[in-house]
Amino acid sequence: MNFIEEFRSSQSGRTLLEYINKRSTKPARFMEFCGGHTVAIFRYGIRQLLPPHIEMLSGPGCPVCVTSTADLDKVIALSRLPGVIICSFGDLLRVPSSRQSLLEVRAEGADVRIVYSTMDALEIARQNPLKKVIFVGIGFETTAPTIAASVIQARNQGLANYYVMSIHKITPPVMRAILDAGETRLSGIICPGHVSSITGSNAWEFIPEEYHLACAVSGFESLDILYCVKSLVDQVEDATPRLDVSYSRAVKPEGNTAALKIMDEVFDICPANWRGIGILPQSGLCLRPEFAAFDAEKNFEIKLSEPSRETPGCLCGEIIKGTRTPLECKLFSKVCTPENPVGPCMVSSEGTCAAYYHYGGKLG
Ligand code: SF4
Ligand code: SF4
Numbered sequence: 464m465n466f467i468e469e470f471r472s473s474q475s476g477r478t479l480l481e482y483i484n485k486r487s488t489k490p491a492r493f494m495e496f497c498g499g500h501t502v503a504i505f506r507y508g509i510r511q512l513l514p515p516h517i518e519m520l521s522g523p524g525c526p527v528c529v530t531s532t533a534d535l536d537k538v539i540a541l542s543r544l545p546g547v548i549i550c551s552f553g554d555l556l557r558v559p560s561s562r563q564s565l566l567e568v569r570a571e572g573a574d575v576r577i578v579y580s581t582m583d584a585l586e587i588a589r590q591n592p593l594k595k596v597i598f599v600g601i602g603f604e605t606t607a608p609t610i611a612a613s614v615i616q617a618r619n620q621g622l623a624n625y626y627v628m629s630i631h632k633i634t635p636p637v638m639r640a641i642l643d644a645g646e647t648r649l650s651g652i653i654c655p656g657h658v659s660s661i662t663g664s665n666a667w668e669f670i671p672e673e674y675h676l677a678c679a680v681s682g683f684e685s686l687d688i689l690y691c692v693k694s695l696v697d698q699v700e701d702a703t704p705r706l707d708v709s710y711s712r713a714v715k716p717e718g719n720t721a722a723l724k725i726m727d728e729v730f731d732i733c734p735a736n737w738r739g740i741g742i743l744p745q746s747g748l749c750l751r752p753e754f755a756a757f758d759a760e761k762n763f764e765i766k767l768s769e770p771s772r773e774t775p776g777c778l779c780g781e782i783i784k785g786t787r788t789p790l791e792c793k794l795f796s797k798v799c800t801p802e803n804p805v806g807p808c809m810v811s812s813e814g815t816c817a818a819y820y821h822y823g824g825k826l827g
Contacts (some may be wrong), residue, residue: 543568551576
């Protein structure tokens with residue numbers, strides 16, 4: 464048996480499900496923060512195997528989904544500037560902003576390139592010394608350290624034409640904002656796995672301590688998620704909320720201290736604009752003043768010709784908060800499909816709408 468198979472064992476899965484079904488008596492609503500979990504829960508059919516009184520809700524999902532239209536409009540404005548090359552991870556190109564997607568401005572002649580790592584973007588900057596290369600820094604704590612490392616590398620190598628447009632976000636503040644808003648009644652949270660491998664599980668201690676909700680950090684295999692649900696059910700049944708980690712092979716309480724250090728060296732904490740939620744203080748990462756020479760916001764005049772506007776009918780802003788599901792969106796699977804996405808939750812491979820479409824559209 465190889466390492467991963469151990470986390471997919473059907474016998475162990477059956478045992479866990481039997482336990483959950485016997486143990487769970489109280490109605491419960493669990494929100495998975497992370498889009499990777501949403502996809503895994505659908506892929507393994509976990510929703511349908513749980514007792515009917517346990518409801519699974521999807522939360523903020525992935526960095527592409529939570530990027531605000533206003534921030535996307537800024538990226539589009541940057542892409543139209545002469546002599547600029549925009550580098551971005553692939554998903555972002557297809558997300559509609561107020562009026563266009565990056566893919567559409569590229570079709571009109573803008574130099575927009577898909578990269579698979581910040582190293583690719585640095586290489587493009589090296590090969591195009593007469594151009595200004597702007598990397599769209601989008602992501603949670605998982606990707607921020609690599610982008611911080613690219614800024615340090617650009618500085619150390621004297622690259623004067625590399626910039627980062629930082630739209631990074633940090634996750635605990637948005638979880639707090641969702642809980643504070645109280646728009647959706649929750650019994651427990653499945654905390655993100657990759658993010659927690661950087662931040663450490665300690666970052667989520669406030670959930671049981673301040674909000675008295677069950678909480679567990681999960682990995683992405685079927686047994687990881689079932690262990691996590693088992694823990695949440697135990698916490699709910701015993702009325703003893705605590706922080707549990709069912710992903711200890713990747714997550715330490717203190718996180719990845721080397722990654723946190725490099726993030727802290729390059730980034731300051733600043734407000735960030737979240738889709739559906741608005742500007743949250745202390746929830747984003749912007750470049751520290753020492754790295755201002757690499758900050759796209761400080762080095763380019765970003766002019767928006769018209770105010771930002773949301774796509775009519777798209778419920779992504781509500782879906783991120785867990786107050787609506789994709790099945791409540793009139794555009795779902797009719798007008799809006801992965802081939803023709805109307806909102807980011809259908810674009811991203813970890814988006815809730817895409818997960819419903821691929822795995823659960825008919826089942827809910
Ligand atoms: S980066 Fe990882 S932890 Fe974060 S939302 Fe995506 S899958 Fe989840
Ligand atoms: S189905 Fe499409 S339009 Fe509706 S909320 Fe999801 S992404 Fe937005």
